[in-house]
Amino acid sequence: MEGDGFCFEDSVFTEPRDRSKGRGDLYKAKKCEPEWFTEETNSEDSGEVHTALKFRADLAYRQKDFEKAFSDYCDCFVLLPPNNTAMRRDVQESQARCLVHLGRYPEALRIASTLERGVFNTDHLTCSLNLQITIYEHIGNLGKLISCMHQLVSLHPFNGWIWKRLAELYLKAHGSAAEHVRDIDNVDLHAGETDEHFYAPANDGGKSLDLDHFSTQKDVDYCNKTLSEPSLGKNFTKRDLWMCSCASFIRARLLFQLVHSQQASFVLAKNLMAQEEIEEELKYFKLDEKIKKVVTEMMEWDLSSEHIKEEGCVDTKSTLALTSYRTPSDREFKDRWFKNIITLWS
Incomplete structure (x- = not known):
């Protein structure tokens, strides 16, 4: 059909096809009674x-x-x-x-x-x-527990909750450094x-x-089985644990601050509560403001927006991401994150 410069497809004027024909039986969802699985199948x-x-x-x-x-x-x-x-x-x-x-x-x-x-x-x-x-x-194996936390932090270095948990464990290890701890290295x-x-x-x-x-x-x-010294003592002195705990709390606070503007509701409430808890913990260390500022700068070296964006692009379900990951030893973890901070206090 043509006229006055307009052109229409003939299909526009045909009767619509009845799509209900030939469909067969309609799908019927299976209804399950509450706790249906408790009966023998x-x-x-x-x-x-x-x-x-x-x-x-x-x-x-x-x-x-x-x-x-x-x-x-x-x-x-x-x-x-x-x-x-x-x-x-x-x-x-x-x-x-x-x-x-x-x-x-x-x-x-x-x-x-x-x-x-x-x-x-x-x-x-x-x-x-x-x-x-x-x-x-x-x-109750604090040494093995902290070693696992080192690996978890290495996998997720921008997770404030993991850093906060690691800081708490360092502080606990510092407080019980002279006590016997259970060990299952054997x-x-x-x-x-x-x-x-x-x-x-x-x-x-x-x-x-x-x-x-x-x-x-x-x-x-x-x-x-108890040992005279915790296995963690091979790589961390009591003084090291104190400094690593302080630095980890500061790192956790930085990460919470970095994301709280993007959060709302109970997620934001948990974030702010965690920051308050960290502030209370940091009072225990009685750090000089200059020292606190230096430690903060050291623990935020990789927190640029570009670096975090690059990290966020990694597909956690990809085998490539796993093959590029190497499990760090406790010594390697300590050297990567705390070597300069420990030197600062030496």
């Missing part, structure tokens, strides 16, 4: 079975029934296919956290070690480190070949891990 779908077991275990964990939760997590893990990496790691971490609450620390550490060996990205490594931190915190966390046989239910109906080298009382009693 007879489904032939293995996915539905292990999902129900996982939910059942999660509920037991929430109710603090850690024995039952661990049992259900074990049953769930056996059914998971090897290629379901995400859920397998989730279930393994849950098993370890149950074992921590049950006081079975060697077994929890074995699972944590397995998870650490199987990381594919920095998210995996972060979860593994957080799990180890939880275990060492329950055991435990081989990397023993064993694969992870499949560690989490299967035992033949007698109970749930146990295959941990032959932890079977004797001597091996299990490692948790009560």
